[in-house]
Amino acid sequence: MSQSSYELKAEAREQVGKGSARAVRRNGKVPAVIYGDKQPPLAIALSYKEIYYKIHGGAFLTTVATIDVDGKKIQVLPKDYQLDPVKDFPMHVDFLRVSKNTQVNVNVPVRFINEEKSPGIKRGGTLNVVRHEVEFHCPANSIPDFITVDLEGSEIGDSIHISAVELPAGVKPVIADRDFTIATIAGTAAAKSEAGEEAAAAAPASEGQ
Known part of the structure; x- marks a missing residue:
């Protein structure tokens, strides 16, 4: 079983949409969304460097992670991500909230x-x-x-x-x-x-x- 859980720090985003996402990327971060567990979606911004190495390091979509959003820690499983079609830069990530009972x-x-x-x-x-x-x-x-x-x-x-x-x-x-x-x-x-x-x-x- 995977034992390589890790933690990422993130900032909450109040604005969403293409314009907001572009602004996040211009600031050297990656826009992402945490959803699921019967809670409203939470828009966040992640460190570009951290998420780049996690995505390209292998087993990204099968490893549970903890995201620290302004001090609140949320357990998640990466569900999908988008890369720049030319340069392989991470453009967006979707995370699913998980708990001990999540299938x-x-x-x-x-x-x-x-x-x-x-x-x-x-x-x-x-x-x-x-x-x-x-x-x-x-x-x-x-x-x-x-x-x-x-x-x-x-x-x-x-x-x-x-x-x-x-x-x-x-x-x-x-x-x-x-x-x-x-x-x-x-x-x-x-x-x-x-x-x-x-x-x-x-x-x-x-x-x-």
Whole structure:
């Protein structure tokens, strides 16, 4: 689970709209909004430098943060952000208020392990990643940093489905109506031919038993 919570200092903004947002940016800050938890939206201004490094540092949208707004501390989860299409400067951030009971939908990265223990990959097959991220429904304070897919024993032609992944307690896929594929082990023509020959060679032996 993510343990890298952090705190940001912010100033409340009385004015909103495009003109106000441009003024905030001219002053070297980033406009943002905190919403949710059945409370009115709160417009704030964040340090440009702090938010830039958080966004580009990774795991921004899966890490709960505390925002100190003029002395009042609010727990939030970043939900969305806008970057300048040319320079990647942060332009705006949306935060969701969270509490210990808040459930959220988040996209969690997939990590693959034990490629060296996959007979299919050793034979020349390749890992074909269908989903680099999976959307989960989970408690806001228990968002996984990633989910792990173990490739040990996987053969050419195998598909790894979400049911094969061990998930933390309380973490459930948003897609619940099917056992969707995360990755497959695809083979080259030569690797498939070799696998077919091995299967053919093993068949008579098994038939004779």
